[in-house]
Amino acid sequence: MLIKNILLGALAIGSTALASATSVELLNVSYDPTRELYVEFNKAFAAHWKAKTGDGVIIKQSHGGSGKQARAVIDGLSADVVTLALAGDVDAIYDVARLIPKDWQKRLPDNSAPYTSTIVLLVRAGNPKHIKDWDDLVKPGVSVITPNPKTSGGARWNYLAAWEFARRKLGSDDKAKDFVKALFKNVPVLDSGARGSTTTFVQRGIGDVLLAWENEAFLALKEFGADKFEIVVPSLSILAEPSVSVVDKVVKKKGTAEVAKAYLDYLYTDEGQDIAARNFYRPRNPAIAAKYPGNFAKLELFTIDAVFGGWAKATKIHFADGGTFDQIYQN
């Protein structure tokens, strides 16, 4: 009887809590390193939404490997918005499950990527192996940490950045393949995700250089001390465009279309751009970027669309079964 009463009491408290809470709730399904960014952004957006409409909004976050997150959405996780590591993963939500329209990327400015990042080299303090650019990574005795491009979105950017560097320097795709093969010979551990690789490098002390997202590298400096690591900016790198989209079928069912759209639009406002910049993502707005001159080193950046013809093509050539990544390990 007592237990029953307690249960009933708990139920009553639970339901009143639900009733008094706002009716709007968003789920943002994102990838690993954006955790800190969206904690800050969600707070700002909730305040903005409250001021504008008087409604409260609770935003839940889900983080994990980008591909895994896309798969969860495809398999039925009811995400109102996705903010993933690469357009290829958002494409899959159209390709496999048709939850969004084919031209999702055209709906928001800048390829639906409100902030960008790039791949940099994180080395140990004092840079004992004198690593300055991509071609230092293939030298014998240099140990490189990167996740597996088959399982990690971040690693695909690494792979393509190294490939394009070699192609420009050595002149052909064949030579670029040899270069990447030599680079991966120097990789002792292939973790399945970017956070795993950071742990291997930072906490296990393995490797001389970590190929990392710029924001992840800054985060490592912030968390573990700038006296332990240094960021080396290569001469050329890839412009990583983490893309965002509303998941149309889900918001339609939940009736959250308006707030979900406002949420993503808010990423493009000065406030949203400033939060991105504070969290070491490169804002699209040059005026905001100029406020953080120390954070974003100037380097030559290329886009995947211009050089590799977009994600679909790059995935097919390099990362599908039998692609160049499989080839460099099989012969």
Added chain:
Amino acid sequence: MTLSGKRRYVLPGFGLSLGFTLAYLGLIVLIPLAAAFIKTSGLSLADFWAAVTSPRVMASYKLSFGVSLFAALVNAVFGGILAWVLVRYTFPGRRIVDALVDLPFALPTAVAGIALAAIYSPNGWVGQWLDPIWAAGVAQLSGWIPWVDWPGWLGGKLAFDRPGVFLALTFVGLPFVVRTLQPVLQELEPELEEAAATLGANRWQTMTRVIFPELMPALITGFALAFARALGEYGSVVFIAGNMPMHSEITPLLIITKLEQYDYRGATAIAVVMLVASFVLLLLINLLQKWSRRYYRV
């Protein structure tokens, strides 16, 4: 086995309990497994074959089955000794050791993997001593027998290589052997050994003729459970294996890799191969157990 269909049971409810059993097995085991087969049936035979026999996948079968088998064998030996010590001797802290055995059951396997990697990595507590010894040992072997690819077989280092896979699989399999052996050992009275001794058996004979036959069926069961558990293990292994293609990738990782590429059919194709292979192996082990029971009991 020998019960005939016409036998009257003391307690009623055979139909009900069998129905319940079938429904339960169906919901929890058969339907999910059948789904794997159905999903695969979308592939043509040629595609299926290509998916399950690509070089990377073949290399992973060898690693997964080989290391799982080896880990289960090692567990059978050392888990057996552990169970013996726990049952036959009283010593301070025995209860704690006994409880420790269950830890691999309860611990999230990712935690186990991260912990093992931290300890056995080259700058870890144990790894900083053992890793150089292992590397030197493998180099020494290569010196003596140069025509075998020792680093390829054994791995050149402890963590983030094949030995890491072995460590993780041994860890998750240990409780199965200990927990299946313990009750049998508890039933086995020391008087049996004394009787054997009074009848003139020496220690070796007591061991091989009296104790071992009693333990054999349970030992095989424990071995089979540990083996099956190791085959399916994913969480702990990926943190310590290094995951190098063609070298230290386990099959479950390749299934995840396929999923990551949205290749659901390819993933289920490999899963089906693993399922069938595991089923056949477990069936063989069951037969072996039946045979051993008969062989030793005469």
